[in-house]
Amino acid sequence: MDPSASAEAIERVSQEIVRMGGQPHLSKGKFRTVIGAVGDEIALDQSHLTSLDGVEKVVPIMKPYKLASREFHEDDTVVEVGGGSVPKVLIGGKHAVCIAGPCTIENRPMLDIISRHVRDGGATILRGGAFKPRTSPYSFQGHGEEALKWHREAGDSLGMPICSEVMDTRQVELVERYTDMFQIGARNMQNFDLLREVGKTRKPVLLKRGLAATVKDWLLSAEYVLSQGNRGVVLCERGIKTFEDSIRYSLDITSIPVARQLTHLPIIVDPSHAAGKRDYVPALALAGLAAGAHGIIVEVHHRPAEAQCDGPQALLPETFKELMGQLRLIATVTKKEFAEIGELANS
Amino acid sequence: MDPSASAEAIERVSQEIVRMGGQPHLSKGKFRTVIGAVGDEIALDQSHLTSLDGVEKVVPIMKPYKLASREFHEDDTVVEVGGGSVPKVLIGGKHAVCIAGPCTIENRPMLDIISRHVRDGGATILRGGAFKPRTSPYSFQGHGEEALKWHREAGDSLGMPICSEVMDTRQVELVERYTDMFQIGARNMQNFDLLREVGKTRKPVLLKRGLAATVKDWLLSAEYVLSQGNRGVVLCERGIKTFEDSIRYSLDITSIPVARQLTHLPIIVDPSHAAGKRDYVPALALAGLAAGAHGIIVEVHHRPAEAQCDGPQALLPETFKELMGQLRLIATVTKKEFAEIGELANS
Amino acid sequence: MDPSASAEAIERVSQEIVRMGGQPHLSKGKFRTVIGAVGDEIALDQSHLTSLDGVEKVVPIMKPYKLASREFHEDDTVVEVGGGSVPKVLIGGKHAVCIAGPCTIENRPMLDIISRHVRDGGATILRGGAFKPRTSPYSFQGHGEEALKWHREAGDSLGMPICSEVMDTRQVELVERYTDMFQIGARNMQNFDLLREVGKTRKPVLLKRGLAATVKDWLLSAEYVLSQGNRGVVLCERGIKTFEDSIRYSLDITSIPVARQLTHLPIIVDPSHAAGKRDYVPALALAGLAAGAHGIIVEVHHRPAEAQCDGPQALLPETFKELMGQLRLIATVTKKEFAEIGELANS
Amino acid sequence: MDPSASAEAIERVSQEIVRMGGQPHLSKGKFRTVIGAVGDEIALDQSHLTSLDGVEKVVPIMKPYKLASREFHEDDTVVEVGGGSVPKVLIGGKHAVCIAGPCTIENRPMLDIISRHVRDGGATILRGGAFKPRTSPYSFQGHGEEALKWHREAGDSLGMPICSEVMDTRQVELVERYTDMFQIGARNMQNFDLLREVGKTRKPVLLKRGLAATVKDWLLSAEYVLSQGNRGVVLCERGIKTFEDSIRYSLDITSIPVARQLTHLPIIVDPSHAAGKRDYVPALALAGLAAGAHGIIVEVHHRPAEAQCDGPQALLPETFKELMGQLRLIATVTKKEFAEIGELANS
DSSP states (O other): OOTTOOHHHHHHHHHHHHHTTOEEEEEEOSSOEEEEEESOTTTSOHHHHHHSTTOOOOOOOSOSOSTTBTTTOOSOOOEEEEETTEEEEEEBTTEEEEEEEOSBOOOHHHHHHHHHHHHHHTOSEEEOBSSOOOSSTTSOOOOTHHHHHHHHHHHHHHTOOEEEEOOSGGGHHHHHHHOSEEEEOGGGTTOHHHHHHHHHSSSOEEEEOOTTOOHHHHHHHHHHHHTTTOOOEEEEEOOBOOSOOSSSSBOBTTHHHHHHHHBSSOEEEOHHHHHSSGGGHHHHHHHHHHTTOSEEEEEBOSSGGGOSSOGGGOBOHHHHHHHHHHHHHHHHHTTOEEOOGGGOOBO | OOTTOOHHHHHHHHHHHHHTTOEEEEEEOSSOEEEEEESOTTTSOHHHHHHSTTOOOOOOOSOSOSTTBTTTOOSOOOEEEEETTEEEEEEBTTEEEEEEEOSBOOOHHHHHHHHHHHHHHTOOEEEOBSSOOOSSTTSOOOOTHHHHHHHHHHHHHHTOOEEEEOOSGGGHHHHHHHOSEEEEOGGGTTOHHHHHHHHHSSSOEEEEOOTTOOHHHHHHHHHHHHTTTOOOEEEEEOOBOOSOOSSSSBOBTTHHHHHHHHBSSOEEEOHHHHHOSGGGHHHHHHHHHHTTOSEEEEEBOSSGGGOSSOGGGOBOHHHHHHHHHHHHHHHHHTTOEEOOGGGOOBO | OOTTOOHHHHHHHHHHHHHTTOEEEEEEOSSOEEEEEESOTTTSOHHHHHHSTTOOOOOOOSOSOSTTBTTTOOSOOOEEEEETTEEEEEEBTTEEEEEEEOSBOOOHHHHHHHHHHHHHHTOOEEEOBSSOOOSSTTSOOOOTHHHHHHHHHHHHHHTOOEEEEOOSGGGHHHHHHHOSEEEEOGGGTTOHHHHHHHHHSSSOEEEEOOTTOOHHHHHHHHHHHHTTTOOOEEEEEOOBOOSOOSSSSBOBTTHHHHHHHHBSSOEEEOHHHHHSSGGGHHHHHHHHHHTTOSEEEEEBOSSGGGOSSOGGGOBOHHHHHHHHHHHHHHHHHTTOEEOOGGGOOBO | OOTTOOHHHHHHHHHHHHHTTOEEEEEEOSSOEEEEEESOTTTSOHHHHHHSTTOOOOOOOSOSOSTTBTTTOOSOOOEEEEETTEEEEEEBTTEEEEEEEOSBOOOHHHHHHHHHHHHHHTOOEEEOBSSOOOSSTTSOOOOTHHHHHHHHHHHHHHTOOEEEEOOSGGGHHHHHHHOSEEEEOGGGTTOHHHHHHHHHSSSOEEEEOOTTOOHHHHHHHHHHHHTTTOOOEEEEEOOBOOSOOSSSSBOBTTHHHHHHHHBSSOEEEOHHHHHOSGGGHHHHHHHHHHTTOSEEEEEBOSSGGGOSSOGGGOBOHHHHHHHHHHHHHHHHHTTOEEOOGGGOOBO
């Protein structure tokens, strides 16, 4: 309460807490009275309490998310991707994953070449964009359903589950028909209708962190998906906006131990979009694993100068393979393991 | 070019610039060669050039947006909101606007009371949320179409155009039937499908700035709307994410003179969502006008402690009225004018 | 306390609070126990409490600064600058101030020309740098004591108090001999030894906000000066580091109403260093006043292209004069007044 | 140049470039003329060019630092710490280092206990604060010279070089008498006088990155030290200010590959001050090494609940030892090696 709050104001706030189903606990100091409100934090509406006369600030102690919290579910969640026409890949707990492929799917032959490269290098899930979120309306926006078909065929022929981005609620049904895993991009992390729609499906969701989202905001977005009954959420750290201008985004490595403590959901890193430049990708990927992440999602292209999108950040196949070797070493330090594609069994 | 780039690499880059329809201009220094590329910046794909051997960095000189730029359209755009059942309100050039109303439309009687208060206080457009973007899935999400009906009726009965948020491409048609102006929220500023859909309508769009968006990103989002043929875009600065934790968002007042120089589109400020606390709203509103904004959008509630959403930031009707008086004085300093509701003529 | 904290851990924390002279208040909820600690927040060491077993987090409710807080001193402080050889200028309460001059003092004739321009335009305190903090060791670093002499002479001859930056504890005595007001730059806001040294003098201090400092950090730095017995602190908002790259720093206008509520100290804005470009300076200055600031500090140069430092942000004398006219109008809206130089009486 | 710049303005800018010793190269496009300026970037004053009529912006292509740049000095610098009464420790190239000890030196017995713990755990340099920069004037400020004596004695008796912070130009001589390596704290990274003073000594300098400093700003601060003739600069990444509020500072892991590319100077990480909480320290330390850092500086305390300063972030001796084991494994992946204290020879 404000130092100048009257006894009536204090009494009024206490009564409101009772009315909302909570119990007030008063601590009177020399300068100030603090009222502890014990009860369900959803019922104890913070915004309402802040509005009452004499209230200086309301400090929530409980976390605003439930299903995503480690208090609700103590053990690490292991998410299954694939099954059916392709083997199942596990993410979470001791299972580390490498999702790789081109930024955008440009055509069938190029996808085939890159798919084989990433499979050889050690990836077990094949990424690729059919619908691309682009900052400028004049940039290439993706090949849509045709690209999804090529993507499905490539995954099936190599025995790899696939992961594809969905940008619009109207595309969810279409993308669901083809993909094994939805990707929600950073700019859609708080597109709440989209989160609800993928939450209604039973396909796992790779949820990228928004560029201005705190870890708490991110877990609340995961909660949107989980609250619809879809428990297959994998978090993906991909960098936040900061003042630093020598790199595209600052990969927030600190979010990994923080999220690992707050949530049971798996978390991976995307070094490609953070770096924006291939030279920096390996260092960020290795740092992510060392900090405790459950793997990476990375862009690979054998001819980056001809890529229609984000060529400068794509790894060359040989660099990718070498990186995977280093990642396997670091995974042993943090008690995780990357599956070999040959070991995966079809379900 | 990199200081160690070979003569072949320099030649190769020059040829690529020619191939893309541009003209290369070489400047050889003691340590480094700089290649100027003159031509259409859409054809001269920055990402491709960055990928070439020996290229250290690519520095774009041209702006990546066109229709939104002041170079394309020198004079201030004046956007018309309303017409038909309600008078037309102008925003832009010398026309300042005050859009006011409750955060969310809770019920018909409450909307009627608040509408009359804001009309009396000097607002000429009535805001109100039917669909609410909420960080938590457990928070109140708005009354949907029913709220839109109440909103339309309130606007018609008071002679005020209305402004309502649209969050999902599937809602665009519904919201368009009722509203005079779409609002696109900060979290949807880069929901590119949604931008395209409202761009296909002919109703004006209030485009809030994303929490991590640069002024350039924001103008590129405006470009998405403009490029579909809808020229009625009004920008709205509502604060960005910074490290400062004593206020919800930092209203970026510097974006106003910057945007005024770069674009012909009108720009207003939203002091309510930046402040998150009613005490700070008047100072931010006055600062916005003084910096050159074309008006404000502000939340008002006669019983904020009972509001279902964002009560702590809603102004009381009497504070709102007093603020409007001060805003009119500041508008004269920056050569703008707020219309009186009585002067507006039905079209 | 952590949800899994034992009864012993809770008891141990309660005992520690008693040992430190506080009183513990327990609130037991379904999932968690919260312990309120009432007492002197300096004695109740937050860092120590955080270290105890079972403690999840410690949330301070009291403010960590005292002398700077409005709770300690309810009325606005009015700081006096000058006296002796020059008139006294007041800053704070209803007294708005304009401090103007060149960025750096280049030579005597140039200072004389600019001094007369700013006096004519309406400034009452003359700024000018003798010691310049420069990001690069290769940039011009100021003319030192010689510049201080020119500055003193110019101030005396025009009847204007002067304000000059001090960067190093070893310079405090020297600068004190010449100046009427110390300036502490943004990069030195947490140079704690320097704060203590100027705190030991009785000359007022213009304390610029650090580029990464919260309002709370800033007030703690003011507390360093105040706690040495020097009560003449004027805060100066000059922009913070954000991700926005179209302007040098983002002038944090929201800090003004926040600081006005938390502290009794006067606060002014520096639009020149935030903008980095003269075109944006007037908008930021007007916004600062409208938000409730007690004035501005601004750079003026009659030949900016020849300035040794920060020419691009210096206002031309005629723009400065015009701006002052607009600032006087806005000051009346926020119930402040700029003194005319002719009205000031020598003390 | 601005699209509306006249032919005279373009000519004038070209002449100015010539006057400053450079060569102008014109590229005329459809909308805009770009003038390349080839020459010494110190002579070609950017600020002056920006001031000229018709100039839209000046984009520097050359780096503003020289001695710190990898272009100037291609191979990794290896910095030597110690010699004389203690063995020499190497930092840089393939040499990784662990600097450990208490936050502040509280008394002789406690320092002895902690020193032995960190030596046993694998540290080769002993840290400890005698002068502490504290945000609040009411916090403990360090034991000064007495603490330096204890520190020196502890280092000598265990055969470990010591590292101690210097905050004020007036302390440089005193601290130099005792320490083997100066530490410059984040809040003093742009205390230019202090940088110059330690630059005049021949003791190596651990230069922490400022909370709002870009990598470029940081290298310019290193340049201050280097330009005085002191070549022993070790950079230390310790987190930057961002909007994320679940951790004290965001360790900017991306700065490591960026700095490794731009400079030959060694770079280490400080996970303790970034995390602010012991649980997160190991993850950040491992990530730093994996990203390519040359080691860590970390706080250790055997009784953190009794520490006078920053207890919550201090590692327990057993956690520290375990962490060192993991760091040695990761160092092999990034081709570095931590020395064993027994292998170090006195010089």
